[in-house]
Amino acid sequence: QQQVKQSPQSLIVQKGGISIINCAYENTAFDYFPWYQQFPGKGPALLIAIRPDVSEKKEGRFTISFNKSAKQFSLHIMDSQPGDSATYFCAAMETSGSRLTFGEGTQLTVNP
Amino acid sequence: DTEVTQTPKHLVMGMTNKKSLKCEQHMGHRAMYWYKQKAKKPPELMFVYSYEKLSINESVPSRFSPECPNSSLLNLHLHALQPEDSALYLCASSLARGASGNTIYFGEGSWLTVV
Numbered sequence: 001q002q003q004v005k006q007s008p009q010s011l012i013v014q015k016g017g018i019s020i021i022n023c024a025y026e027n028t029a030f031d032y033f034p035w036y037q038q039f040p041g042k043g044p045a046l047l048i049a050i051r052p053d054v055s056e057k058k059e060g061r062f063t064i065s066f067n068k069s070a071k072q073f074s075l076h077i078m079d080s081q082p083g084d085s086a087t088y089f090c091a092a093m094e095t096s097g098s099r100l101t102f103g104e105g106t107q108l109t110v111n112p
Numbered sequence: 113d114t115e116v117t118q119t120p121k122h123l124v125m126g127m128t129n130k131k132s133l134k135c136e137q138h139m140g141h142r143a144m145y146w147y148k149q150k151a152k153k154p155p156e157l158m159f160v161y162s163y164e165k166l167s168i169n170e171s172v173p174s175r176f177s178p179e180c181p182n183s184s185l186l187n188l189h190l191h192a193l194q195p196e197d198s199a200l201y202l203c204a205s206s207l208a209r210g211a212s213g214n215t216i217y218f219g220e221g222s223w224l225t226v227v
Binding site: 032034036041042043044045046049087089093098099100102103104105107 | 116118143145152153154155157160162167168200202209214215216217218219220221223
């Protein structure tokens with residue numbers, strides 16, 4: 001059972017544009033939502049994370065928006081750059097758990 | 113320093129071989145993890161160690177045998193693997209198991225090819 005649904009599967013954006021990746025979850029016990037960035041041949045690296053007590057978190061060009069009632073959260077990449085081209089995974093974790101439940105991933109390509 | 117170091121980066125082994133993957137962290141983290149990642153798929157949890165004790169085994173076949181010699185080291189012993197076990201094996205660590213906002217840091221991974 002897929003508990004975190006991520007879309008789109010792939011995304012192509014022009015340099016300087018906004019990249020938006022969406023995730024939806026089912027388990028209301030989730031209370032920690034990280035985003036990981038993975039370049040080819042590398043391990044996932046934590047990009048930004050949010051807890052459900054805030055609706056938005058911004059770090060540089062990256063912003064997470066969180067809608068608790070809709071059980072949805074999204075990643076916005078402003079002024080997208082070719083160096084942002086990577087696979088992005090949303091994830092979720094329960095307070096008492098150890099398991100990161102990942103979305104299926106979004107392959108982002110930013111064209112120069 | 114948020115670094116999880118994995119060796120080797122690449123490993124090719126036959127189905128009758130015995131090999132080991134190694135992972136090391138010096139961040140004082142007490143929870144360590146093994147994940148398996150196939151191409152174009154998210155990582156899948158295999159094992160969780162908490163304070164050097166195995167706390168979660170996600171029904172992983174016995175041909176994969178984890179070991180945590182101390183709080184900084186994590187090994188994954190491999191024996192009689194199948195070609196379908198070829199994947200990227202990721203080690204990760206976090207300050208402690210569970211706890212909301214407990215960042216999990218991943219290593220670069222070990223690429224395993226079973227021939």
